[in-house]
Amino acid sequence: LQHRVESLAAFAERYVDKLQANQRDRYGLLMKAFTMSAAETARRTREFRSPPQEQINMLLHFKDGEDEEDCPLPEEVRQDLLEFHQDLLAHCGIQLEGEEEEPEEEATLGSRLMSLLEKVRLVKKKEEKPEEESPAEESKPQSLQELVSHTVVRWAQEDFVQSPELVRAMFSLLHRQYDGLGELLRALPRAYTISPSSMEDTMSLLECLGQIRSLLIVQMGPQEENLMIQSIGNIMNNKVFYQHPNLMRALGMHETVMEVMVNVLGGGESKEIRFPKMVTSCCRFLCYFCRISRQNQRSMFDHLSYLLENSGIGLGMQGSTPLDVAAASVIDNNELALALQEQDLEKVVSTWRVVAFKSCPMLLAKGYPDIGWNPCGGERYLDFLRFAVFVNGESVEENANVVVRLLIRKPECFGPALRGEGGSGLLAAIEEAIRISEDPARDGPGVRRDRRREHFGEEPPEENRVHLGHAIMSFYAALIDLLGRCAPEMHLIQAGKGEALRIRAILRSLVPLDDLVGIISLPLQIPTLGKDGVLVQPKMSASFVPDHKASMVLFLDRVYGIENQDFLLHVLDVGFLPDMRRPLSLDTATFSTTEMALALNRYLCLAVLPLITKCAPLFAGTEHRAIMVDSMLHTVYRLSRGRSLTKAQRDVIEDCLMALCRYIRPSMLQH
Known part of the structure; x- marks a missing residue:
C-alpha cells in the first residue's frame, strides 16, 4: 500500500511537469497569434486565466472518455495517464474488461501460430507426466494472492480454528486480497506530499505533535502543562502550519488539541476563578487553525455543539476562549453561516443571558468593582452572532431575523441601558462609561488590591488588565454593530416586505436617532506633548476610541439611513x-x-x-x-x-x- 501511494505521488509529480511544459508551449504559440478576434482570444485564453484547480480539471477532463477532441493535451501525454491508470488497477488486482480478448483481436497471423504451438507443447507435457501428479499441478497456486486465499478458505473449512480473533483476522486478510483499490482510495485522502525544503520543519512539527499525544495519557501537572503549552506554541510558530493547512487537517491536529482541551475542562476545577492557561493555548491554536483554510473551518464546525456548551469559559480574562473558536469556525464562510441551526443561535443567546448579565466572580476575586453584570463576556457572544448574521459584506437574512427575535424575547441581553423600562439610554450609558474610564478607582481593581499587588509584586501586565469603562463602551458598540448588521437590506424595504419593515421598526425603537448623533459627536482624546516633550497618548484599551463611533455610523446608515439634506x-x-x-x-x-x-x-x-x-x-x-x-x-x-x-x-x-x-x-x- 505504501509503495502504491508513493508511486502515485511520484507519477503525479512527473505528469504535472509535463502538463506545465505543454501549457507553456501552447501559451507561447497563442501569444504569437495576432490575428485573433477579441472573442476568439477570450475563448482560447480561458484556460490560462482560470484558477489552478479549474485548469487541472479542464486538462484532465479526457480521463472520463468524453470530449477527447476538445482536450488541449497531445495524445502521448493523455496516453501516459491512461497507461498508469491501467497499471495501477492491475497492481490492485482489478481485472479489466476485455483484457484477454483484446490481444487476440489485435494479434497478427504469426503470433496466432506461435500461440497455437505453445498450447500444443503444454498439452504434450501434461500427457507425459504421471496421472497422479496432475491434480497437484492443477491446484498449485499461481500467485501469492491465490496462495493466501486458498489457505484461508481451507482453514475456514476445518474445525481446529475456534478463536474469534483468529477468525476475524483470517477474513480480514481474505478481504484485503480483493480490496486493493478500496485500500488505496481510503489511504489517499490521508496521504500528503511535501517538498524537500519543508522536510526539517515538517519533522519538527511531527515531533511536537507526538509530544502532545504522549502527554495525553499521563497525569497532568505544572511541568507537563508547560511542556504542552510550549509544544502547541511551537506548532503555531512553524511555517508549515500556515503553508500546508491540508496537512494539519490530515494529521488530525485539531482533534488532538480538542482532546487536550476536553481533558482540561473535564478536570473538575472551577471554570470561573481558575481559567487554565492550557485552554487559552488550545483555543488560540484552534482559532488559527480555522483561519488558514475554509476546509479547516468545516472540520471545526463539526465540534460547534461542544464549543457552545463551554462558551462561558474564561469570559472575564484576556486570551482566546471556546467561544472565540466557535466564532472562528463560521467567520466569512457563507455556507457554514447558513448551516447554523436556530437552536445553535438560541443556545448562544441563552448562555449569554445567564453568563454575561451577572457579576463575574473572576473579576470580583481580583478586586474589580461590582457593577452587576459582565460586559467583558457579552462582547464575545456579540462577535459570534455578528459573524453569523453578516458574511462578506452582506446580511444573512435568515440568521439576522432569528437573532432579532431571540434578543427581543430576552431583553436582558441589551444591557442595563437598553433593556426597556428603567434603562438610561445608549448615550447616557456611553457617557457614564467614559466617566468610569477616567476614574481609576472605578475602572480597575480597588485600592487595597493594588497595594497588595505592589507589596507582593503581583501586578499583572497591561494586556491582561480589564478596564471596565472601556469594556462597557466596547460591549454597547458591539451590540449596536450587531443590530445594525441585522437590519434588512434596502431592496427588501423598497419592495415593501412585511417582515423587513417589522424588523427595521423594532431596531429603530431600541436606539433613538438623537442618541446615535450624540455619541458620534462625542470628543476623542488625541495625543499631546507633555511639558518635558514626551509624547502622551491615550490608552486605546482604556478610553473612548473611533471604533466605538464606527458602530454608531453603521447603525445610522443601515437602520435609519440619511435621506434628508438638513x-x-x-x-x-x-x-x-x-x-x-x-x-x-x-x-x-x-x-x-x-x-x-x-x-x-x-x-x-x-x-x-x-x-x-x-x-x-x-x-x-x-x-x-x-x-x-x-x-x-x-x-x-x-x-x-x-x-x-x-x-x-x-x-x-x-x-x-x-x-x-x-x-x-x-x-x-x-x-
Missing part, C-alpha cells in the same frame, strides 16, 4: 467634520504613527467617508451652507495628503471627492 448637514457639522479635522492636527512626524491617528484614519475611511460618498446627491443645492461645505471639501482634500494613509484609504478619499464634485455647483468649488 439632517445630513447637521450630522456633518456636529460629528463628522470635527473628527475629520483631528487627523490633520496629528499629521506630523511625531503624531502620525500613533495608535489614535491610525484609528482615526480607519474610522473615517471605513465608516464616515463611504457614507458621505453614498449621500453625495444630497449636497446638491447646499449654497445656503456654502461655508461649511467648502470647509468639508478642503478638509477631505487635506486628508488625502496624509502621510500615514494606506493606498486603499487614499482611494476611498479620492472616491469621496469625485462623488462630491459631481453634485456641488462649480461656483462653490472656486476656492
Whole structure:
C-alpha cells in the first residue's frame, strides 16, 4: 500500500511537469497569434486565466472518455495517464474488461501460430507426466494472492480454528486480497506530499505533535502543562502550519488539541476563578487553525455543539476562549453561516443571558468593582452572532431575523441601558462609561488590591488588565454593530416586505436617532506633548476610541439611513467634520504613527467617508451652507495628503471627492 501511494505521488509529480511544459508551449504559440478576434482570444485564453484547480480539471477532463477532441493535451501525454491508470488497477488486482480478448483481436497471423504451438507443447507435457501428479499441478497456486486465499478458505473449512480473533483476522486478510483499490482510495485522502525544503520543519512539527499525544495519557501537572503549552506554541510558530493547512487537517491536529482541551475542562476545577492557561493555548491554536483554510473551518464546525456548551469559559480574562473558536469556525464562510441551526443561535443567546448579565466572580476575586453584570463576556457572544448574521459584506437574512427575535424575547441581553423600562439610554450609558474610564478607582481593581499587588509584586501586565469603562463602551458598540448588521437590506424595504419593515421598526425603537448623533459627536482624546516633550497618548484599551463611533455610523446608515439634506448637514457639522479635522492636527512626524491617528484614519475611511460618498446627491443645492461645505471639501482634500494613509484609504478619499464634485455647483468649488 505504501509503495502504491508513493508511486502515485511520484507519477503525479512527473505528469504535472509535463502538463506545465505543454501549457507553456501552447501559451507561447497563442501569444504569437495576432490575428485573433477579441472573442476568439477570450475563448482560447480561458484556460490560462482560470484558477489552478479549474485548469487541472479542464486538462484532465479526457480521463472520463468524453470530449477527447476538445482536450488541449497531445495524445502521448493523455496516453501516459491512461497507461498508469491501467497499471495501477492491475497492481490492485482489478481485472479489466476485455483484457484477454483484446490481444487476440489485435494479434497478427504469426503470433496466432506461435500461440497455437505453445498450447500444443503444454498439452504434450501434461500427457507425459504421471496421472497422479496432475491434480497437484492443477491446484498449485499461481500467485501469492491465490496462495493466501486458498489457505484461508481451507482453514475456514476445518474445525481446529475456534478463536474469534483468529477468525476475524483470517477474513480480514481474505478481504484485503480483493480490496486493493478500496485500500488505496481510503489511504489517499490521508496521504500528503511535501517538498524537500519543508522536510526539517515538517519533522519538527511531527515531533511536537507526538509530544502532545504522549502527554495525553499521563497525569497532568505544572511541568507537563508547560511542556504542552510550549509544544502547541511551537506548532503555531512553524511555517508549515500556515503553508500546508491540508496537512494539519490530515494529521488530525485539531482533534488532538480538542482532546487536550476536553481533558482540561473535564478536570473538575472551577471554570470561573481558575481559567487554565492550557485552554487559552488550545483555543488560540484552534482559532488559527480555522483561519488558514475554509476546509479547516468545516472540520471545526463539526465540534460547534461542544464549543457552545463551554462558551462561558474564561469570559472575564484576556486570551482566546471556546467561544472565540466557535466564532472562528463560521467567520466569512457563507455556507457554514447558513448551516447554523436556530437552536445553535438560541443556545448562544441563552448562555449569554445567564453568563454575561451577572457579576463575574473572576473579576470580583481580583478586586474589580461590582457593577452587576459582565460586559467583558457579552462582547464575545456579540462577535459570534455578528459573524453569523453578516458574511462578506452582506446580511444573512435568515440568521439576522432569528437573532432579532431571540434578543427581543430576552431583553436582558441589551444591557442595563437598553433593556426597556428603567434603562438610561445608549448615550447616557456611553457617557457614564467614559466617566468610569477616567476614574481609576472605578475602572480597575480597588485600592487595597493594588497595594497588595505592589507589596507582593503581583501586578499583572497591561494586556491582561480589564478596564471596565472601556469594556462597557466596547460591549454597547458591539451590540449596536450587531443590530445594525441585522437590519434588512434596502431592496427588501423598497419592495415593501412585511417582515423587513417589522424588523427595521423594532431596531429603530431600541436606539433613538438623537442618541446615535450624540455619541458620534462625542470628543476623542488625541495625543499631546507633555511639558518635558514626551509624547502622551491615550490608552486605546482604556478610553473612548473611533471604533466605538464606527458602530454608531453603521447603525445610522443601515437602520435609519440619511435621506434628508438638513439632517445630513447637521450630522456633518456636529460629528463628522470635527473628527475629520483631528487627523490633520496629528499629521506630523511625531503624531502620525500613533495608535489614535491610525484609528482615526480607519474610522473615517471605513465608516464616515463611504457614507458621505453614498449621500453625495444630497449636497446638491447646499449654497445656503456654502461655508461649511467648502470647509468639508478642503478638509477631505487635506486628508488625502496624509502621510500615514494606506493606498486603499487614499482611494476611498479620492472616491469621496469625485462623488462630491459631481453634485456641488462649480461656483462653490472656486476656492
